[in-house]
Amino acid sequence: MSKTAFVFPGQGAQYAGMGKDFYDNFKESKEIFQRANEALGFDITKLCFDGPNEDLSITKITQPALLTVCMAIYEIIKKNSNNNSVVMGGLSLGEYSALTAAGAMDFETAVKLVYNRGNYMQNAVPLGEGGMLALMGCTDEDAIRFCKTVTERFGLLEPANFNCPGQIVVGGKSAAIENALGQTAEFNIKKAVKLQVSAPFHTSMLISAGNKLKEDLSKIKFKKPSCNVISNVDTEYYNDDLIIADKLEKQVYNPVRWEACVRKMIADGVNTFVEVGPGKSLSSFLKKIDKNVKSINIDSIAALEQYLQLTYA
Structure with a gap:
């Protein structure tokens, strides 16, 4: 039987216009964008669709923008497919999308959290240092x-x-x-x-950002994920809601072990990876990690339709 992993991209995948066709065609996606605007208190939807790319690349904007687009797309996948996912994962910021998709926190909590995370990471090291x-x-x-x-x-x-x-x-x-x-x-x-x-992300120079994020994380009551979600920090699954805050804090200033995460998922039987969100960075990494597994990227309605045809073929 085919075992599927849904994986979500991190910073660098963003581009102006991302997610717009989902917003225009699905009320569930439109609702995600509207909920993001309300939670954040500014128009993240306009930034996602119109940019400019310079603003979209500011870390505190990039992070909630990507999470919003990924969740807007995932809502439609979830509604239209017989979800046979056994695991989820994400590269850096993408881990928050994975945990949100798996129900560990609600969308409003996640989008505000990654906005703060982006702020802390952006300001941890003075520009140019x-x-x-x-x-x-x-x-x-x-x-x-x-x-x-x-x-x-x-x-x-x-x-x-x-x-x-x-x-x-x-x-x-x-x-x-x-x-x-x-x-x-x-x-x-x-x-x-x-x-x-703008900063040396995932190094010890970001410890101060991790400490600030820790305060936010301590106020959140996480739920146990509905499926296996893999951690970038230690390549283990989140099998307990009590360890989520600790791992997300450490992820800020520890290396992202994405190759090891993918190898762990493959070893556990995953043979299809569905990259949910803009860009194809994770799919390109996957080809270099193991050419024998299938990868699909969904960042447009055309790609979604192609995926659904394969799923129900």
């Missing part, structure tokens, strides 16, 4: 060794995202980032690309 690099063509071990050496020589640099084989993101002090670019050949790194982000 931190950054991130994507490392291509190296092993996890090479990336870890690279970070350790750069830290000893130039200042803090830490692994932030283990996305897929040959793509690891690292983050740290700006001086370390600048100097690190000249050290890559020594560590079997084929290419290093400086990312256009």
